[in-house]
Amino acid sequence: MFASVLSASILGMEVCPIQVEADVSDGLPSFTMVGYPSAQVKEAQDRVRTALRNNGISLPPKRVTVNFVPADIKKEGAGFDIPVAAAVLSAAGILHPSLLEGVMLAGEISLNGEIYPVPGILARVIKARELKCRYCMVPYGNLQEARLVKDMPVIGVKDLKELIRYLKNPEDFHKENPDRPSPKETENAWKTRVDFLDIHGQEGAKRACEIAVSGFHNILFIGPPGAGKTMLAKRLPTIMPQLTFEESLELTRIYSIAGLLSADSPLICQRPYRSPHHTSSAQAMAGGGRIPGPGEVTLAHRGVLFLDEMPEFSRRSLEILRQPMEDKVIQLSRASGTFTFPAGFMLAAAMNPCPCGFFPDMNRCRCTPGEVSHYLGKISNPLLDRIDLCTEVSPVSFQQMNGAPEGEPSDTIRERVERTRQIQLERYQKENICFNGELSGRQIQKYCGVTEEGNRLLEQAFRKMELSGRAYHRILKVARTIADMEQEDKIHVSHISQALSYRAFDKKYWV
Known part of the structure; x- marks a missing residue:
């Protein structure tokens, strides 16, 4: 009998959907895994078979074949234990194959049937939402992380018995475990034990930090x-x-x-x-x-x-x-x-x-x-x-x-920073950037308007300091930020001179 269930593999920052197929057929008793599995994934056959036996589930003495599709991607990690177990149970007739349709599974299983959390659950759940899955089934230890994704039902299971139970009746989980609110940002989430108020003196360096x-x-x-x-x-x-x-x-x-x-x-x-x-x-x-x-x-x-x-x-x-x-x-x-x-x-x-x-x-x-x-x-x-x-x-x-x-606390400085950032957000709302530091060459020409006096100073500095094209653009970006801090639309000579003062280090030390 054939059965299939959806899982996913993490490749860098990308998530690749993996179809885990299982077939139980007549022949000498064996458990074979194909489809380019790594050594970690191949070990799943022993974990799954032992976990099933320790939970009173006996597989028929037949030939069990598990295949991972597509076969040209190497399957890594222990996150395939749960989908392998579910596919084998369905192929063995213990679960109906329709129960696995539109469900994404991931998790590691122990020899006694307990299910352990695995990394990358959030990325998998996001992918499941893109694929319009009915719901995801993940280890209970990953449940809070998985529930950060809106509009995607998620079930957390602690062991193999719960896996089978909730696959047969998914609504039971939501009755017994009502959705908890996702963790929210708190007002003091950014607070730490350090503060700019702790720093004595260094007013110039603090100003540079703010810029x-x-x-x-x-x-x-x-x-x-x-x-x-x-x-x-x-x-x-x-x-x-x-x-x-x-x-x-x-x-x-x-x-x-x-x-x-x-x-x-x-x-x-x-x-x-x-x-x-x-x-x-x-x-x-x-x-x-x-x-x-x-x-x-x-x-x-x-x-x-x-x-x-x-x-x-x-x-x-x-x-x-x-x-x-x-x-x-x-x-x-x-x-x-x-x-x-x-x-x-x-x-x-x-x-x-x-x-x-x-x-x-x-x-x-x-x-x-x-x-x-x-x-x-x-x-x-x-x-x-x-x-x-x-x-x-x-x-x-x-x-x-x-x-x-005698300095300012971080709260006060951050308020000014957020005002400056709001100016940038409004300016770049049609661009794919948020800060002046992310400006490209074309965007610099569009958004970094300089007064005539500022241009003259910039031209003199470009020649005397032998600036590169990159350094020239970075001076304009910094000057744009200083102008935003002073709520100026145009970049004036004072903004250029201040930005140039932060580029003079290479002439003082790297001579």
Whole structure:
């Protein structure tokens, strides 16, 4: 007897529907799996057969064949256990084949019949909604995550007996387990233990942080050890605009595929802050594996990717950031295909100006000119060209440290940032962007109108500073953000001069 049920395989960020077919026929007793299954998927035959026996269900002593369609995609992971069990039960006559029509199943089964959660459930449920399935059946541990998808009935099962029961009578689940409201963003979801009020002094650096967040620009902090570079970077998410529900769902989908969601509160309500160690490999940054998973640049999507001690990262790990910084996506090519991951992150990096950290203060710096040049040379000019702002973080005086904090709290700064973002949202409502930092060359010409005085200053700077075309565009983007912060339609000379001041770092250090 033949039976079939729908499941899905995760390929990068894409979900590929997989039809799990089972056939029970006469012949020598065997359990065969075909259709390009991986070693993990092949192990499902032993898990399913043992789980059925331990729950009092005996398969007939016949030939059992399970096929995965399409056969040209390798099936990975333990998420095929439930669909294999359901297909075999239907093919054996225990379940009627019509019960499996229009149902998507995924989950891992243990030897005693318990069903365990698996990563990537949210992406599978979204795909099931696109395919207009009747409902999804997932592990109970993934139920809160699956219910984030609107207009898609979801059933959570704890063990094999519940699987059989709810497949026969799906309405029983909704009677006994009424739909719980999906987790919502709370007013204090963005609140953390850190605040800009904790930072003494550093008014110039705080201003640069506000500009960077308002336009989603990349920023570099340069200064001696202990001046507060890492403190500033850690507080960037506290002044970023709150996530919309669509953005939260997009991030939750990424973290679901990566297997990093919390079981208690799966919906991600805070912007990501990723701070990989400087020993992180290029594969960890971009996403590795034969079938790549999300790397740090993808896990930082819609948030901050902070590189502390930037020159200590390997050259390969840094250079891999160049393409996603420009395109906001990263494409990884493997023998099995090309995989595209979102990478719309805001880069925040911190570094010392030399190995000892005190250059250009020659009274304290112990480095030779060659050592300083070698240290700074670890960061290439093409990568520097993609950084919009650089701010120097100077040592804090005793009076500033000993006195009470005089700065603004993150709440106040974030209110200004959200006002600036609203201006950008209204301006770009017909474009596929949200921030000035995402402007393309054509859009810069359309939206970055500069006064005559500003143009003259920009022309002088272009010649004297020997700016590249990319640097020129990034100066205009930053100037556009500064003008938005001051609610100006046109970019004036003061906005251009301030944007240029954040590009002078390469002439001071990288000479």
